[in-house]
Structures are given as structure tokens and as C-alpha cells.
Amino acid sequence: MKISRIAAACLFAALVIALPAALTGCQPAKNSPRQQADTPQVSSSAADTVFAPYSEIPVNVKPSVKPYLVEPNLSNVTNKDLFSFSPAAGKLLAQNGFVVVASKDHREFFPLYEVNRYAAVPVPNFVTTDAMLHNYHLYFSHLLRTLEKDRLCSELQTLTVSMLAGSEQQYGDLKGTAWENAAKRNVAFFAVATRMLDPTAGVPSYVQREVEQELQLIAEHRDTMRPSPVMNMGQPADDPLAVLNEDYTQYIPRGHYATSDDLRSYFKTMMWYGRMTFRANNNDETRSAALITLLLNRDKDFASWNRIYEPTNFFVGKSDDLGFLQYRELLGKIYGNTPTLNQLTGDNNKWTAFEAAVDKLQPPAINSIPVFDENIQPDREQAIKGFRLMGQRFTIDASIFQRLVYREVGENSAGERRMLPKGLDIPAAMGSEAAYAILDSAGQTGYARYPENMRKLQTYLASLDTATWTQNLYWSWLHTLAPLTEPKKQGYPSFMTNQAWTRKQLETYLGSWTELKHDTILYAKQVYAEMGGGDVNDDRGYVEPNPVVFARLASLTQMTADGLESRGLLNENDKESLERMEELALKLKVIAEKELVNQPLTDEEYDLIRGFGGDLEHFWLEALRDEGVDHRSAVAQNPASLIADVATNPAGEVLEEGTGYVSEIYAVVPVDGKLRIAKGGVYSYYEFPWPAQDRLTDQKWRSMLDEGQAPEQPAWVKSYAVPQ
Structure with missing residues (x-):
């Protein structure tokens, strides 16, 4: 099989991150291709949507406990x-x-x-x-689980059904035009989600083959580098760098999502919406993203989307990827307002201006797409930047990981690459000298640029x-x-x-x-004590x-x-x-x-x-x-x-x-x-x-x-x- 030969011949390099996140994005500065290796660019301003302020409780105490020694035989310990x-x-x-x-x-x-x-x-x-x-x-x-079970599962179902119907309508309107394949991809994209939420749901015949193939890969969840049948619809497959690959092991329900059928379906659907990227460097995929933006701009669909995004934003943080809000803003600036379908597809000059504007948007701080070795795919930012419907979220710890693994750090003296981080990277970055010393003694700091x-x-x-x-x-x-x-x-x-x-x-x-x-784990982005009468019975604690x-x-x-x-x-x-x-x-x-x-x-x-x-x-x-x-x-x-x-x-x-x-x-x-x-x-x-296929x-x-x-x-x- 062609992809397996490519995979065998290429060295992979990406930290795939999948866990919660911050309310403000972490973006590298413009015109700085190595900014990813510097520091996360986190805004210190308040979030766009603030659920509640944080009230710091002061602690003013000067510790003054006198030092004491414990005798080797514990002879000075009363109990x-x-x-x-x-x-x-x-x-x-x-x-x-x-x-x-x-x-x-x-x-x-x-x-x-x-x-x-x-x-x-x-x-x-x-x-x-x-x-x-x-x-x-x-x-x-408990609070996140009950929110998902009681509210978000049904909201996701409502949104998905509506977006599939809207995509089918767009496809019917755009058949025979240059936008046909982009619209067809969207039908398949939402049909996959619909089937994950409702296995009995029907699938439009013209995308059934790709949808079934995609669902099979998700169900098997054993491949870390496999072309997505849906996302690569209608595009040439002879250039491996043009193919969008997915890590299907991410669709193994885990955490509290493995405890019920409803949560398993919710997990897989949100993972699909959170990971699948309509890449900004691909004209046809950008068309798909623009069409989705028009649908989400409808009041009822935006309301459903926001009722999912806003509370999960409070728990975990903002999406690290481009999405509806950024694309809607650009469309409004270029077309004068959010365009109709005819306005979007009928003005090539404005569409070209929109693509150019998308190209200038900042890429994600955290890479969650399997990409090739630096020598094969040097422009990682272009490979990973794109639109996601419900993008996984930026988290500061994931961003720390990103800067301490290949490609951000190089090889060690033995020519090895740091393909996985260590948990101790997080407290070390937070200032723990003890954590850094342990990493150093284990050889973890010996990679170039670490x-x-x-x-x-x-x-x-x-x-x-x-x-x-x-x-x-x-x-x-x-x-x-x-x-x-x-x-x-x-x-x-x-x-x-x-x-x-x-x-x-x-x-x-x-x-x-x-x-x-x-x-x-679903939302955060992954890179790739009464006093007694004597000493013995005195149980006063500490x-x-x-x-x-x-x-x-x-x-x-x-x-x-x-x-x-x-x-x-x-x-x-x-x-x-x-x-x-x-x-x-x-x-x-x-x-x-x-x-x-x-x-x-x-x-x-x-x-x-x-x-x-x-x-x-x-x-x-x-x-x-x-x-x-x-x-x-x-x-x-x-x-x-x-x-x-x-x-x-x-x-x-x-x-x-x-x-x-x-x-x-x-x-x-x-x-x-x-x-x-x-x-x-x-x-x-x-x-x-641990093996990825057995998360x-x-x-x-x-x-x-x-x-x-x-x-x-x-x-x-x-x-x-x-x-x-």
C-alpha cells in the first residue's frame, strides 16, 4: 500500500497534544519562523467571555517553627x-x-x-x-461530566443535524461549479459526525463510500498516520505532503468518556470536530471552511455551537486553531458583511483577497497533526494551520511540551530525537530547580536547544x-x-x-x-482529625x-x-x-x-x-x-x-x-x-x-x-x- 511505504520511508516529527486549555490563545509573533522555539505568546488580558472572576485570598504568614531532629530509633517520638x-x-x-x-x-x-x-x-x-x-x-x-450528559450531548446532536442539512442544501446549489467538491466534503464531514451520534442515521449516497471508510478507521482506531478519506476527497493522492493524515488512535474513548454509550459517542464526535483541519494552504479545503462559516452564522446554529464552546472554554480554554469567529470576521471585512452563498462564490477577486487574508493569520501554537520530518516538510506552520469546527484548546502545559520536543529541540550527542516530553518538564518550566535537576541527571536536558x-x-x-x-x-x-x-x-x-x-x-x-x-482529555490539545488523656491515646492530628x-x-x-x-x-x-x-x-x-x-x-x-x-x-x-x-x-x-x-x-x-x-x-x-x-x-x-494504538x-x-x-x-x- 502506497501510504505504508511513505510512512516507512519518512521520519515523523510532531507532538500531538490533546487536553484542556487557556482562554487566551498562544500565538507566535509575525515574521518569526522560530518563535515556536521561544516562548508562548499568551495575552494577559481578560478572556473574551468571562464566566467568573478569580478572587485571590491573601496569605500573610512568616513561618517560624523551630527546627527539630528525629532520633534514629524514634525515641523522641511520643506515639x-x-x-x-x-x-x-x-x-x-x-x-x-x-x-x-x-x-x-x-x-x-x-x-x-x-x-x-x-x-x-x-x-x-x-x-x-x-x-x-x-x-x-x-x-x-463530576461537573464537566454532568454538563456533557445533561446539556452538551443533545446540543451537539442538534447542531450536527442542522449542519448536515445545511451542507446538503449548499451542495445542491453548488453542483457543477468550482465549489462542488468543497461542498461535498462538508456533507461527508457532517455525515460522519451524524453517524457517530446516531448509528441508524442515513448517509447521502454520493458520500457514502468515504463516510463508511472514515467510520471504519475511527472504529478500528489503530493507525497513527493514515490519510482521511473524507478530508482528502477530490484531491490528488500522489503527493504525500498534500495529503491530510489523521491519528485515529485518538478516537479511543478514555477518561470518563468510556463509561457510557452516550459519552463515547460524544467523545468521538467532539474529537472529530476538534481535530479535523480544513488547511489554510489548500484552496479547496478553505472553500469548505468558508461554507461552514456561512452555515454557522445562522442564529440557531451559532447558538448551538456557542452553548457547547462557551462552557467548555470556561473549563479548559480557547481553541488553539483558526475557526468560525476568525473566518467570519475576515469575510465581513472583505465582503462588506457576512456574504450570501452567491456573493461568496460569485466574486473571484474578493475570494482571492480572503485567501490572502487567511494566509496572514497566525498558526496554532501547538501542533496536533502528524507531520513529516523537517527535511521533508520544512514549513510546519503552513502544514498545520487551518480551520476547525470546534478546535481543541490551547493549554500552557501543552505549549511547554511543544517547545521541549523535536522539532523545537534538536538531537542529543547520540543522534536521538526527543519525541516525547516528561511530566517534570512542566514544574521545571514553572521554576522548580529540583525538577530540572532530575531531568538533567536522566539525560533529558542534553538535546540541542533544550x-x-x-x-x-x-x-x-x-x-x-x-x-x-x-x-x-x-x-x-x-x-x-x-x-x-x-x-x-x-x-x-x-x-x-x-x-x-x-x-x-x-x-x-x-x-x-x-x-x-x-x-x-477530550478538549485539551495534545502535543503530538477529640483530645485524649495521654500521649499514646492523643490523636490530635496535623x-x-x-x-x-x-x-x-x-x-x-x-x-x-x-x-x-x-x-x-x-x-x-x-x-x-x-x-x-x-x-x-x-x-x-x-x-x-x-x-x-x-x-x-x-x-x-x-x-x-x-x-x-x-x-x-x-x-x-x-x-x-x-x-x-x-x-x-x-x-x-x-x-x-x-x-x-x-x-x-x-x-x-x-x-x-x-x-x-x-x-x-x-x-x-x-x-x-x-x-x-x-x-x-x-x-x-x-x-x-505506551503503544498509541492501545491508549x-x-x-x-x-x-x-x-x-x-x-x-x-x-x-x-x-x-x-x-x-x-
Whole structure:
């Protein structure tokens, strides 16, 4: 087969990115072909459509906890006899002041804390940042999932049916003209979407062959480099660079979209609308895009489109590709107003002016199209720029990835190309010296231009203001994680002031970031706690003193509730839960501030720590009630572990990011001037390459964990973690 010979002969180079995004685009500057290798150009202005503002909660505290040492045999720890540690765990606990112990016993966070509370001798709770970040993920996923099921699925059906009918009408009007093939392509384009939403729907006979071929490729979802039968309709197939190739492995429903037929159909259709590109350098495809723009300009169709785009914009961000809004604006400028079909197709001079104007528009910041090696296809920007109906969204982390893989970085000394990024690239770009050191020791910084690009990213990201970092929920989530990139200095509890804790914070960062990528996998673009009577029975616990993280989490929760409520997208039950979550985050912030300045906690605050597991269970149940979960016994079927592919090597490999069982953390903490061990739960983070044709679902990943087939965690966690 011809394409397979081409694929075998060519080296692929693209980072295929598919996860949520920012409300402002990330565009390279004009007349700068290497700008992609510099920094993302993110506007710091407010978004075009603002669902809700972000209200920063101030944290003003000077940490002043006196340093302390843990004796090697834990002799100065009051409740050490409650615990039995392996020699390796005991050594790390004494050395670092904390230790993480892997476990297969904890499928969710809340049971671990409830076990502490109801043990024969209660164990002090260690309320972790991880548990609260996971709490927010549960609700973010719930809100997005219910929005899709209750509103967006039906809206997508309405839009698709109308656009297919409109395309058929246009095709009938344009038969026999130079626009016939473009109109025919659109009929096929919307017929594919119609069939994915309704397998019983009819397909116009004149596009049935291409539609069936396309649907077969989507159903098989095994090819990463295959010409699209629909998008290449009526165009020469003898020039491989003129052929639009698609990565059909992206159509494997994953994340929460693998849980029902409706969500699977929604996922595949939105992936189709989000990835298929009417390329700007192709005259016939640009005609198709202009025809779609005319249809979408109809009030009812624009309303349907916007009712999908606007709320997903709030969750994830703006499209990174050209689309309806840009094309409609250009048509209005050139034709004097949005033209009629006859005006559009009947004035060649204005059409030529429109094509020239499209050519001057900025290309996407993130490439999500498989393209050929630089030596074969040097002008990547022209190859990837084009119109998408519901383009996948720009995200700042994907943009970071884009600048740290081939082509933006070159080969290393062994002649190898960096075709997949590393999760640690993200906190390193955010300023984490520890993350960069780990990357450096693993040889990841040895690619040409990697250090330079990383420095430019660090400088640029450090310059962004709060308004930019909080323009939507995706960016605000990353803003919440940012304090985890900073090492803790003197004045914090001693267990937090060492390299091991700095690395432990990276696992928290990457665990929560993995949940963010999982929740937004469809939209984001992919490149390719009562006081006792004695020391032993004293179960007063401790909150991990990260007040800035808790404050930002409260702000993020409030922004989530306000934004959805302002558009009538939040029911009373969810509003009440989000308000309760915000209140909990604020109370933990206050407790953390008190701990850092050695201020005694109240009985009520210790009770809050003691009952933390009950709060987590409440939020877990509320976040899963739309899935039919109404009792904690369902935790085995709804565990915390999840998986998300975040980048693609077009040669057939993806980068998987996962969280596993909840690990136990034991920290030696000061309470009333004495040291005690408190126990909590933290993420277990995984990262590994995997075949693209088998992009992992949560269900398969959980089976791998249960059957002992999961790969090992990254080596750098061994400085603070031990096996069960």
C-alpha cells in the first residue's frame, strides 16, 4: 500500500497534544519562523467571555517553627509504639522526618483517614495537600461530566443535524461549479459526525463510500498516520505532503468518556470536530471552511455551537486553531458583511483577497497533526494551520511540551530525537530547580536547544500576572499547584525542609496535574482529625502547612461555582457542595497558618482534622451520584487511580501519565512542643511510554495495577518512598 511505504520511508516529527486549555490563545509573533522555539505568546488580558472572576485570598504568614531532629530509633517520638515500620521505612522516617509507604489497600483517600479515626487506638490524621487536590478533581470531573450528559450531548446532536442539512442544501446549489467538491466534503464531514451520534442515521449516497471508510478507521482506531478519506476527497493522492493524515488512535474513548454509550459517542464526535483541519494552504479545503462559516452564522446554529464552546472554554480554554469567529470576521471585512452563498462564490477577486487574508493569520501554537520530518516538510506552520469546527484548546502545559520536543529541540550527542516530553518538564518550566535537576541527571536536558528553550520558558512564565494564570479553571488549577514547585525554607516543620520533601512535592504536583489532564482529555490539545488523656491515646492530628495552596484551592472552588451559576449550569446540590469545599479549604488554610507560627489550635480545629475522612467521603459520594454511587461500598468499583495520555510520537507511541493506589505518608510533626507521627494519604504517580494504538483507559490501567503489571514508579521517588 502506497501510504505504508511513505510512512516507512519518512521520519515523523510532531507532538500531538490533546487536553484542556487557556482562554487566551498562544500565538507566535509575525515574521518569526522560530518563535515556536521561544516562548508562548499568551495575552494577559481578560478572556473574551468571562464566566467568573478569580478572587485571590491573601496569605500573610512568616513561618517560624523551630527546627527539630528525629532520633534514629524514634525515641523522641511520643506515639512511635502505634506503628511498625520496615527497616527501610524507619530509616527514611528518621532521616527525612517523613516516609511514603506504597500500599495496595487504599483505593480512595477517605477510607484511609476513616481507618485512622476508628482504629482501636486512634491514629493522628495528617491532612495532606494531595487529598484536597484530589477532592477538587472529583468535583471538576463530576461537573464537566454532568454538563456533557445533561446539556452538551443533545446540543451537539442538534447542531450536527442542522449542519448536515445545511451542507446538503449548499451542495445542491453548488453542483457543477468550482465549489462542488468543497461542498461535498462538508456533507461527508457532517455525515460522519451524524453517524457517530446516531448509528441508524442515513448517509447521502454520493458520500457514502468515504463516510463508511472514515467510520471504519475511527472504529478500528489503530493507525497513527493514515490519510482521511473524507478530508482528502477530490484531491490528488500522489503527493504525500498534500495529503491530510489523521491519528485515529485518538478516537479511543478514555477518561470518563468510556463509561457510557452516550459519552463515547460524544467523545468521538467532539474529537472529530476538534481535530479535523480544513488547511489554510489548500484552496479547496478553505472553500469548505468558508461554507461552514456561512452555515454557522445562522442564529440557531451559532447558538448551538456557542452553548457547547462557551462552557467548555470556561473549563479548559480557547481553541488553539483558526475557526468560525476568525473566518467570519475576515469575510465581513472583505465582503462588506457576512456574504450570501452567491456573493461568496460569485466574486473571484474578493475570494482571492480572503485567501490572502487567511494566509496572514497566525498558526496554532501547538501542533496536533502528524507531520513529516523537517527535511521533508520544512514549513510546519503552513502544514498545520487551518480551520476547525470546534478546535481543541490551547493549554500552557501543552505549549511547554511543544517547545521541549523535536522539532523545537534538536538531537542529543547520540543522534536521538526527543519525541516525547516528561511530566517534570512542566514544574521545571514553572521554576522548580529540583525538577530540572532530575531531568538533567536522566539525560533529558542534553538535546540541542533544550536548555535555551527551558530558560526562555522559565523567564516568560515567571513574568505572567495573576490575571493570566486565573483566566479559566484549567489555568487556575495550575496556578493552585505552583507553590509546590518551591522548596520549603527554615521556619517550616523540619520534615519539609529537605530535598526529599521537595521531591515529594513534585509527586503531589504531578499527581494532581495528571488528574487535570485526565479530566480534560477530550478538549485539551495534545502535543503530538477529640483530645485524649495521654500521649499514646492523643490523636490530635496535623495539617500539611501549605496555606497558599489551600487559599488558591478555595479561590478556584469559588470561581468554579460562580462561573457555572452565572450561566444557569449549577444545581443547588452542587452549589452547596462547592461552598462546603471552599469552606473546608479556607479552614485548612487558617490551621496551616497557625501551625507555621506556633499558635495553638482550637478543639474545633482538631475535630476538623479528626473528621477529615468523613468530609472526603461526603464529597466523593456527591461527585459520583450521577454515576449511581450512593454508598461507600462502591469504592472498589470507583477508585482514585486513573490514566491519561498527554503526548504522542507519531511513530506509534504515547506518553501515559497515571495515578495508582493511594500511598500512606507518615510525618513526624510537632504538637504542643512534642513530636508525634501523623498518618495521611498521598498520590502515587506513574509515567511511561505506551503503544498509541492501545491508549489506556482507566479500566485497563486499574486492571494492570491489580494484576501487578504496572511499570515501576519513577526512580526519583525512592529518596522518600518504600514498597508496601
